[in-house]
Amino acid sequence: MRRIAVEFVIAHVLLAALVGVVLLMPDARKVYPCDAFLVAIALIEAAYLLALFRGRRLKPFPSGSSDIVCAVWVLLLVWEVASTKLGVAHSVLIPSPENVFYVFERSGPELWANVVSSLELLVTGYVLGTVLGVFLGIVVGWVPRLRAMFYPIANVLAPIPSVIFTPFLVILMPTYRWAAIMVILLGVFWPQFLSMILRVGSLPAAITDNARVLKVSNWTMITKVILPFIVPDVLGNMRVSLTTGFLMLMYAESFGAKSGIGYWISNANVFANYANIVAGVITCGMTVTALNYLTAWLQRRFTTWR
Template structure:
């Protein structure tokens, strides 16, 4: 208790109090036509999440200054941002919007942003799950059958480093909709690394274990589903977060091609009209969404690899 709520904790809240005073009491040099209440609500959400994290650490009997260090950095950045952009107006007006204006976007366009998040997450899950499943299944099959491994592994080594975005013009022409093309770009971004990893992992299976299975007359299908798949599953789960990051990068690009919804479209559309307030709001939404998805994949990894 004492270590979790010590000097660092007090300093973080001194910074938070200073930030609130700057936002509410310091006069503005830049004209801001929106209320600062959405910004204060956003700061309150961050503070609640910070306290919940400290409470979780306390329940586990763990100690880490990480959450406090992060929130101190966040409060300091907000102070600098608000002072430079709103209070002193020394930051470029067009490309550095006031934080009050950015957080007002979350409230004024909550329905639009919510629909874009649902659209993006749906597209991400389809492409991510498809690429992951195909990469695991085909990688195991090619890793298990020497002739297929000798044929496809060199090809995969050539194609994997090529960014899937290079194929975007062809996918748009060949596939029926922009959304299908976007899904396929995400799928390719996840598939190749997963495929290569599974081929290498499967081909490195303990030879003695395989010999024992062959002695018992185990067929290929049973070998793959009962021996190889459980062997490679921890590696698949361990790489979920890395694969997710790759998929999200592909998602953002894919939605800028010709989509009519999604977080990437929201940012791209705002950028086309030089609406940098919405651009910054979209970037923050991207960060929040990918953080939530990262925590979800970390939970899945812990849940299904408890034996580790």
């Protein structure tokens, strides 16, 4: 407990130093008001405390969360001092934290609308890619002849990044959004498809024997035996392919998009608005983290048997 208490104290000393610097040290640069920045600091602190006091009792501190928060305070402190307070950092490339967080205050609804637009693309492509990959993977994996035919083909096609097909997709798909969805879909589909073929092929003979002596129909075999058997893998793959999906999304939004968080960032890039870029990156990070938590939760929820 003592060691933990020390980390806890250090984190709060750093916090006090940060807030003190923000409020009391004279600015060397002209910046927006600091309230948004302070709100962000308060939110980080709240998340930290929440992680520590999960449940009603004070649990042994989750290892790392104190270290992480200390690192965050140090980073913010250095950033704040170097940009706003001393003005030694490049004034365009390294925007002040006040200005970055002010973006959320000023353009919050606009940012949110872009996040929603991005999520529409991502979720559609991601869900379609996963469903198709799992469904076709099961069928192909289960029928030996199909497996013998499609597994080698898939092995050739899967490593080709789906972005290569963008020029064709843009022409073939009715709208830009569908082209973007297809890019994400393909990026998610192949790994899931390949993994399902292998997984279904690795169904232990003992389990299939057990199903056969119970004379299960093909439908029951798929729904009651194969599907539960592969669910943990599907969810595991979903967590991994979330990153791929997001990557594809960012790429897809960098060509011809009219909205979306990737568009927001590349648009800000055009105007060299680095405060907006950093705010966009932070938004991306938060979105991915939220999605990651969601898939992790799904994985825990539906993998109860091993």
